[in-house]
Amino acid sequence: MAWWEWLLDICGALLLLCVLYGAGLIVRRRTLSRNGGTFELSHRYRTSSAQRGWMLGLGRYSGETLEWFRVFTLSPRPKRSWRRDELSYDGRREPVGTEQASLYPDHLVIRCHSPQGEVELAMSVSSLTGFQAWLEAMPPGTDWNRR
Structure with missing residues (x-):
């Protein structure tokens, strides 16, 4: 040839x-x-430098956990997951600087606390409403004063 x-x-x-x-x-x-609706959810994976380290992904609620999947991988397993009783919502802000180009359009950056440290996620306003409802809808018998 x-x-x-x-x-x-x-x-x-x-x-x-x-x-x-x-x-x-x-x-x-x-x-x-x-097995349930997914939504666009970005995660700030590396927090060593400001406004950097964002990875696009998908979020899915699976019982008591929020699962995060990277967009451009073929793996069927979540890259990260957070239990509902370990997360606490700490506030939101608009993306600034290079974050605007790194994230999906019209997404907000939210901060949460977990036992592993601070978690930054980015999602749309409607997804944020669902996220806050999911956090507040703990099952009966949950120790509400633990937080």
């Missing part, structure tokens, strides 16, 4: 891999949202 035929075969294989990856992302997203 000539060199250009090898090059054409390699380009075709790379294109096929890209299409399969995209199809895998679509199937994964539909699988995640099958």
